[in-house]
Amino acid sequence: MSQSDIKHALRKLEFPACVKEALPRIENIIIGRGKQNFIMQLISEFVFLEKTKEVDVRRGQSPQSYSNMQMNKIQEFQLILVLIEFFSQPGPDSTRNAVFLSLFGSNLTPQRTKILCKLISTSVSGSVAPLLSSAGTWMQQVGCTTPPSLEVAQSLVSDFIIFSRKTSEQLKQLPLVAPHFAANLMTAVADLYLNEQRGTLTPPPDALLDVVCEWVTENPSLCLASQQPLALPIGAIAMPVVTPLAGLIRWSVLAPILSNRSTYSNLHLSLLQTLLEIVNNGPPTALNAQHLALTLTPLKNYASRLKGEKLDPSQDANFQKCVERLAQAVQVGLSSNCVYGNIPQLLCALETLPPHPLMKIVIAANKTL
Numbered sequence: 001m002s003q004s005d006i007k008h009a010l011r012k013l014e015f016p017a018c019v020k021e022a023l024p025r026i027e028n029i030i031i032g033r034g035k036q037n038f039i040m041q042l043i044s045e046f047v048f049l050e051k052t053k054e055v056d057v058r059r060g061q062s063p064q065s066y067s068n069m070q071m072n073k074i075q076e077f078q079l080i081l082v083l084i085e086f087f088s089q090p091g092p093d094s095t096r097n098a099v100f101l102s103l104f105g106s107n108l109t110p111q112r113t114k115i116l117c118k119l120i121s122t123s124v125s126g127s128v129a130p131l132l133s134s135a136g137t138w139m140q141q142v143g144c145t146t147p148p149s150l151e152v153a154q155s156l157v158s159d160f161i162i163f164s165r166k167t168s169e170q171l172k173q174l175p176l177v178a179p180h181f182a183a184n185l186m187t188a189v190a191d192l193y194l195n196e197q198r199g200t201l202t203p204p205p206d207a208l209l210d211v212v213c214e215w216v217t218e219n220p221s222l223c224l225a226s227q228q229p230l231a232l233p234i235g236a237i238a239m240p241v242v243t244p245l246a247g248l249i250r251w252s253v254l255a256p257i258l259s260n261r262s263t264y265s266n267l268h269l270s271l272l273q274t275l276l277e278i279v280n281n282g283p284p285t286a287l288n289a290q291h292l293a294l295t296l297t298p299l300k301n302y303a304s305r306l307k308g309e310k311l312d313p314s315q316d317a318n319f320q321k322c323v324e325r326l327a328q329a330v331q332v333g334l335s336s337n338c339v340y341g342n343i344p345q346l347l348c349a350l351e352t353l354p355p356h357p358l359m360k361i362v363i364a365a366n367k368t369l
Helices: 003-011 017-031 036-049 073-087 091-103 111-128 131-143 147-162 179-192 205-220 222-227 243-256 262-277 290-293 296-307 318-336 343-350 355-368
Strands: none
Touching: 003 017, 003 036, 017 036, 017 091, 036 091, 036 179, 073 091, 073 111, 073 131, 073 222, 091 111, 091 131, 091 147, 111 147, 131 147, 131 179, 147 179, 147 318, 179 205, 179 243, 205 222, 205 243, 205 262, 222 262, 243 290, 243 296, 243 318, 262 318, 290 318, 290 343, 296 318, 318 343, 318 355, 343 355
16 A cells, blocks of 8 residues: 555544554554655654644654644543553554654654643553553663653653652552663663752652652662663664663762652662672773762862851761762762763762762772772
8 A cells, every 4th residue: 555545545534543453554564664754754643643744753843843732631631541551552562662752752743742632641650561561761862861761750740749649559550561661761861850950959859769768679670670671663772771880879979968758868878789699791881970970069069068058068968878879879889880981080070079088089099990
């Protein structure tokens, strides 16, 4: 059947019947390594109801070149149900992931972003493992700390933490249902909080902290689930993996400045346990030295504020606890061969912190690396 015949047949169908018919056709075209331009046209017109004119993606035109027709809430709900049904069907993971990546690329329109957030939230509520697995692959391919992934992460925090009276069991059980997605979600949410690069050191909501701590404590290897090989179509290149370790270490290290919750201490111990259990059969890949160094700027800023108030950082219990936790994380990471990147540069950066007895020992012990 020609491309025009396929479109003509689909245009005879009402929504969401056209979606049900279009998705298997899109899947078959992907399997046959057909034209990506035609796939994008089918997705825009028959899945998201965006079509007003033909778009050639090979010339760099994004889905935003289509009209901004908005689905109503009923249509959004119908589309989400169809997508969940489609992604729940048995089939090769690589094909399922390829369809998901075609539907939700990195250049998302506001409507597609909204549908994606609702789709993933519904899948978490329903523990839809195949779809969450594809969502985890999508997050890794577009980048866990890029705006699309962060928007999904913020949406899930809103749905299951901020606007929820109590944390759902489905969210608590997420690592058992979709560990790869849970690991990438942790990387994203870790970037959202206690991150001075976002303007202020905002701590995570207590319920989110509790869930993350519970995940890592009960399953120390969860942080490494993002390193699982991705099921991608032939020719696709897997993007570099970023584990949640550096971001969560930043949480535990900076916490004493803002909070006295014991959960941060528990999280810190669980992260150290994770680092101790890592077994490397090759070069380290778990913890980026540059990402670890990002924790230094807020620590230096806090020390500067103390000095501005005529206080000695070496006499400030909270600052000392922060540096002690950082020293512990660095030492355990280095001794377990988990840290990669420019380690000498990291050690030099650590020397710029106000003096701390344990940090001095850690720096001296690793100077030869």
